[in-house]
Amino acid sequence: MKYSNLLMGASLAALMSASGVYAESLKVGAVATLEGAFAALGEDGLRGIQLALNEFDGEVAGYTIELISGSTDASPDSAVRAVRKLVEQDGAQIVIGPLSGSEGIAIRDYSKTQPEVTFLNGASAAQDTTLRETSDNFFRFSTEGAQWMAGLGEYVYTEKGYRTVAVVAEDYSFPYTQVFGFLEPFCRMGGTSPQDARFYVPLGNKDYSSVIAALPDEVDAIYVALGGADAVNFLSQYEQSGGDLPLIGGSITMDQSVLGSKGSQRDYIIGTPAAGPISDTWDDPRWQAFVTDYQETFPDGFPSPSLFAHGYYINAKAAFLALEEVSGDLSDGGAAYREVLAKLSFETPTGMVHLDERHQAVGDIFLTEVVEGPNGGLLNKTISVTPQVTQTLGLGYEEFLAYGPVSRENPVCE
Amino acid sequence: MALVAAAILLWLVFAVWPDWLIDAIGRKKTFVTTLFNGLTLAGLYFLVASGFTLIFGLMRNVNLAHGSLYLLGGYIGYEVSTRSGSWILGVVVAFVALAVIGAVLQVVVFRRMQGDDLRQTLVTIGISIIAADLMLAAWGGTTYQFTPPDALFGAVELPIISVVKASGAMVMIKYPFYRLFVLGIAIVVGVGLWILLNRTRIGMMIRAGVDDREMLAATGVNVDLVFVLVFAIGAGLAGLAGVIGGTALSIAPGEDVRYLLASLVVVIVGGMGSISGAAIGALLIGLAEQFGLAYFPTYGVVLTFLIMIVVLAVRPQGIMGK
Incomplete structure (x- = not known):
């Protein structure tokens, strides 16, 4: 026993001295959903950070970036647990993440208790994170769920001629944000979505057959805002039950993380309109270069980067660009670093991005349609860019707040 | 009383609903489909929970790695069925592979700590965490979906009238055939287990072991062998359910915990160690989950745990528990 204790002590000492060698390293925490229904999404998010890091060859302003990842299961408490560990135990001064909407709100609240640490969003896209009760040290260089819907409500109303839609969405802040972003223009133009045709299911629900059975017949289309495994389940069960209503996709529903899943291909969703921060087939050289880079670096990733890889990439890139500008100096508790971040404006694979006064990104949004790709997989084709x-x-700002916080019933839209 | 309830249920299923009823609880299509969904989900839960309750009944061992066996069965079945192109082969291999793994687990791990409940529980939690990470490493976080054989794909028309149109044409209710197949499998497995337990010599030994292990050993039966057999059957059923359930829904990380939780609730409601209890518990939970999802989706989850609390308060040993 004594010997093993001795050995342990010796190896610990060796470890500690070893870490001394890398004194020039800088710890960056990464929080992503590596468990549960969104595991595939979180995995792709981390790929995004890796891509950004590769662009800097793993080194920013002479500091080796030491990436420490923390795993969550998309619940707010698991996100806070993961980020606390990264900040309070590992001593990360910059944290990138999380992935899911309500996690983002939880981490923003936590960030207020750690004013010396700088938090950058991953891909979480709930509206309130940067709209109400904002935090001085939480930055979101990715756009959020309501922004992602830009142009979709108008498009399905005028081009597709839909007047009444049912809603199937998960029951938390991000889908509320998406439903709001989609319905607000749709209903302003005259469309309706009755409250009893809106179905909010718990995150991680697998069996949608009863929801499908309860869907009303007298609607023109179904707006689906589900993510990851939930979306895959809904889509295949809808097909199996002989459903024939056209679909309208939420951003993460018609994303590579769903379209690129294993198993039988859901051809009936070809033609489904959706909107989001990326479009798989956009012919812009910046996007094409990003896709090629992704495919070459991660041959076992999705056929094309998901919006989660994209979101984490942008936030990580912003983190590293600003770090370069302050020459890696965070000795003032990151105050200068955050000043640079707030003013940062840079070129991303999907166009220019800068922040508003509440640290929320302003960026380009894509209106898309699902098509069959050249190699058989499903892709999102660009219809237009807003x-x-x-x-x-x-x-x-004040005018927008009058809409009220996003919720199951907002907008009312009867 | 039971007859009246059965008559009302039959009437609800087969009669054409009058308008006042539709106004009160919505369309008949929703009700009947939800009823069938509840039944088929109950079938799936029964497949998983019957193995769980069998293992507990005999060995007093709460195997908290049971969900991992389900998920592993699903992944193995997926690999086999996509490579061989035969879904049936996937089902068979998943059952056999998990039965073998279950037997190995019993011999290598559980035999060392027989009768030591706390240790077994902690060890199974440990196994489930390690297994979840290993599976994540091997298969990634992506959602996998099986392609069922063509014969099982698509929807069938049930001999149940949904509505009679103004023209007099009758609209029948359509239902996915595969889900009926799941229900069929569950019934077959349930009947098979019942026969095995009640009509065979091995079943006699297992039942004797549930009641009094020491006495069974004293009569010269190799109890260890019976344990291995039961564990193999229980684990095999979990693996089988992985493919059957993965085809009806899908398999992805996190499913292990979901099915472990479902089995726990089913077994707590039905009574630990009882096969008929597992069937009743699965029915209650399956129906509650589906009706909750269809009629009040946001708060449907509460229903399941409400049932559990009521059972624990009124009959703590479970409905069929001893």
């Missing part, structure tokens, strides 16, 4: 969408969707 440039520089703001979080307040073009309105003033």
